[in-house]
Amino acid sequence: MYSRILAGGRTGPHSLPLARIKKIMKKSGDNVNMISGEAPIVFSKACELLIEELTRRSWMVAMQRKRRTLHKEDVVSAVIATDIFDFLVNLVSEDSTTPIDLTPVEREKLEF
Amino acid sequence: MADNRGNKLSIREGFKYHFDGASSTASGEDAALKEQDQLQLPIANVGRIMKQILPPNAKISKEAKETVQECVSEFISFVTGEASDKCHREKRKTVNGDDICCAMATLGFDDYGEPLRRYLDRYRELEEERAQQGKFCNTEEKNMKHGLVNVGTFGG
Numbered sequence A: 001m002y003s004r005i006l007a008g009g010r011t012g013p014h015s016l017p018l019a020r021i022k023k024i025m026k027k028s029g030d031n032v033n034m035i036s037g038e039a040p041i042v043f044s045k046a047c048e049l050l051i052e053e054l055t056r057r058s059w060m061v062a063m064q065r066k067r068r069t070l071h072k073e074d075v076v077s078a079v080i081a082t083d084i085f086d087f088l089v090n091l092v093s094e095d096s097t098t099p100i101d102l103t104p105v106e107r108e109k110l111e112f
Numbered sequence B: 001m002a003d004n005r006g007n008k009l010s011i012r013e014g015f016k017y018h019f020d021g022a023s024s025t026a027s028g029e030d031a032a033l034k035e036q037d038q039l040q041l042p043i044a045n046v047g048r049i050m051k052q053i054l055p056p057n058a059k060i061s062k063e064a065k066e067t068v069q070e071c072v073s074e075f076i077s078f079v080t081g082e083a084s085d086k087c088h089r090e091k092r093k094t095v096n097g098d099d100i101c102c103a104m105a106t107l108g109f110d111d112y113g114e115p116l117r118r119y120l121d122r123y124r125e126l127e128e129e130r131a132q133q134g135k136f137c138n139t140e141e142k143n144m145k146h147g148l149v150n151v152g153t154f155g156g
Helices: A003-007 A018-026 A038-064 A072-081 A083-093 A104-110 B011-019 B027-036 B043-053 B062-089 B097-106 B110-133 B138-149
Strands: A010-013
Touching: A018 A038, A018 B062, A038 A072, A038 A104, A038 B043, A038 B062, A038 B097, A038 B110, A072 A083, A072 A104, A072 B062, A083 B062, B043 B062, B062 B097, B097 B110
Parallel strands: none
Antiparallel strands: none
């Protein structure tokens, strides 16, 4: 993993563009003044972890539904089923797609 | 297109510059532009990370990628908000790496804390090494850089 830090690349050594992360941070509220150089770097890793967790959970839902293609509804279900993703519930639900709630069995299987 | 300090703006930023805080009549247009202007991380990067987690025969719909992409932006805002509130309460002006780690723990992402702190420590170590390199002369520096690049993974 750390070879990436040394080798560099188009987005710098991190897999997500730091400048873009910084812009998103700046837009997040009035309180945000100065941002240290490290903060976007921590986020680049944190976002990677988030994407991984969200994907893993969504995939479990897709598998329970006997599919090998990840669909939006799987992501929505994973968000709804995971406590720490509560802050995302409104975001993923605010669409034409009706959020699909998990059955108790599916929900239990997602607990890990 | 440039702002009044003569800095070059991208066309996109130019629109933002003109429409933000505009009290003009085209409020519908404003809303539409703001919608488009929602900052996201590049979908290609997001998709790549998703793919790495899934088995090789798995497919990902475009909508699923877009949804995850939106979640990431929201995550950044959410955590940054918490971190900057704390800085504000403690009368500090700059949000740093530790503030982000702290905010994540507060918001329930304790599992991320350990790998993040390790990543941050490692990054700081490497930055320190890079700073040390600067003390060598140019040739030495070039050799060092090449040496480092060949090292490969540190694991973790």
